[in-house]
Amino acid sequence: MLYPLRTYLIVSGRLNSIVNVMAADWVIVLSANPFLIGVSISPKRFTHRLIREFGEFVVSVPSIDMVNDVWITGSESGPEKLKKVKFTFIPSKSVSTPSIREALANLECRVFDTRDYGDHTLFVGRVVNYSFKENVFKNMEPDLSAGFLAHIAWNKFTSFSDRVVFV
Amino acid sequence: MLYPLRTYLIVSGRLNSIVNVMAADWVIVLSANPFLIGVSISPKRFTHRLIREFGEFVVSVPSIDMVNDVWITGSESGPEKLKKVKFTFIPSKSVSTPSIREALANLECRVFDTRDYGDHTLFVGRVVNYSFKENVFKNMEPDLSAGFLAHIAWNKFTSFSDRVVFV
Numbered sequence: 001m002l003y004p005l006r007t008y009l010i011v012s013g014r015l016n017s018i019v020n021v022m023a024a025d026w027v028i029v030l031s032a033n034p035f036l037i038g039v040s041i042s043p044k045r046f047t048h049r050l051i052r053e054f055g056e057f058v059v060s061v062p063s064i065d066m067v068n069d070v071w072i073t074g075s076e077s078g079p080e081k082l083k084k085v086k087f088t089f090i091p092s093k094s095v096s097t098p099s100i101r102e103a104l105a106n107l108e109c110r111v112f113d114t115r116d117y118g119d120h121t122l123f124v125g126r127v128v129n130y131s132f133k134e135n136v137f138k139n140m141e142p143d144l145s146a147g148f149l150a151h152i153a154w155n156k157f158t159s160f161s162d163r164v165v166f167v
Numbered sequence: 168m169l170y171p172l173r174t175y176l177i178v179s180g181r182l183n184s185i186v187n188v189m190a191a192d193w194v195i196v197l198s199a200n201p202f203l204i205g206v207s208i209s210p211k212r213f214t215h216r217l218i219r220e221f222g223e224f225v226v227s228v229p230s231i232d233m234v235n236d237v238w239i240t241g242s243e244s245g246p247e248k249l250k251k252v253k254f255t256f257i258p259s260k261s262v263s264t265p266s267i268r269e270a271l272a273n274l275e276c277r278v279f280d281t282r283d284y285g286d287h288t289l290f291v292g293r294v295v296n297y298s299f300k301e302n303v304f305k306n307m308e309p310d311l312s313a314g315f316l317a318h319i320a321w322n323k324f325t326s327f328s329d330r331v332v333f334v
Contacts, residue, residue: 001228001271001272001274001297001299001304001307001309002173002175002194002196002204002226002228002274003308003309004173004309004311004315004327005173005196006169006171006172006173008169025196026195026196026197027169027195028193028194028195028205028207028289029169029172029192029193029207030193030207030284030285030287030289031207031284031285031286031287032285032286032287033285033286034285034286035285036284036285037169038195038205038284038289040195040196040197040198059169061168061169064332067332067334068334071334104168105168107168107169112284113284115282117197117198117203117205117279117280117291118197118198118199118200118201118202118203119198119199119200119201120197120198120199122195122197122205124284130168132168137168140168140320141170141319141320141323142168142170142171142319142320144171144319144325148171150327152308152309152311152331153307153308153309155333155334156308156331156332156333157331157332157334158311158327158328158330158331158332159327159328159330160171160317160325160326160327160328161325161326161327161328161329162328163325163326164319164323164324164325165231165234165323165324165325166322166323167234167235167238167322167324
């Protein structure tokens with residue numbers, strides 16, 4: 001009943017050893033200052049193990065053009081799936097977990113807290129650095145023409161309407 | 168950089184004494200089973216005090232038709248603002264905090280955990296019951312024609328595109 005929700009990519013691991021990516025809808029901003037975000041991840045996911053091990057992760061913002069690759073990373077577990085996707089991993093600025101070149105933005109996080117809630121774990125990350133496409137976030141406002149990805153249900157995705165309402 | 172985000176309404180208090188509503192973008196699903204959701208709220212908000220006091224809250228799902236009232240509840244603090252909005256408060260099924268009749272769905276939560284992160288508090292709620300418009304969530308899938316509300320920046324809102332992508 002909270003859907004549709006935005007879909008993000010969670011990158012974990014290390015650039016020249018092991019890297020994994022999974023799609024995640026369960027992402028939240030927790031604090032503005034310090035800038036903290038949370039990601040809820042099942043302990044069954046390989047990403048869970050990598051974040052535990054390295055204490056870092058990157059939240060990448062995909063566009064709807066990347067939906068097929070996003071689906072692969074969300075529906076298959078483990079880094080083998082990355083052979084099927086067209087993501088380019090590039091060094092992040094402040095963490096050793098890579099960013100994704102094709103993404104609209106990359107938020108580089110260091111684990112600040114870890115807490116189990118029910119069948120998932122909330123990883124709270126402090127955003128220590130970020131990169132973004134300047135034509136997509138002008139004056140830090142998202143430009144809807146970038147095609148931000150949202151998840152409706154199972155294999156159904158969408159993006160936002162062009163109609164902006166000013167109140 | 169995580170925006171646009173969905174906007175929800177957080178109802179707090181008690182039906183025949185004090186009720187408050189605030190708009191919140193910082194909402195997450197934390198666990199499927201048990202069904203746990205989290206809401207990040209500033210300690211400056213009156214809602215923060217009411218949730219602390221009563222240990223319950225309701226997450227209501229507004230449509231874009233409600234955007235002016237959503238804006239009032241988001242930009243003003245305290246229950247006085249409710250005189251300006253057209254919400255109808257109705258009894259919830261399992262908590263004493265009311266639901267909103269006009270909302271697309273109402274998720275009734277009992278506080279499961281409370282944790283301070285930076286300048287906000289994460290209230291984790293166990294969803295103990297819910298109500299929803301059956302024409303909006305058929306087979307538990309959201310129907311985009313309902314006009315789910317999303318927040319772009321400050322006073323700019325939007326909804327989703329009609330275009331559904333099947334992967």
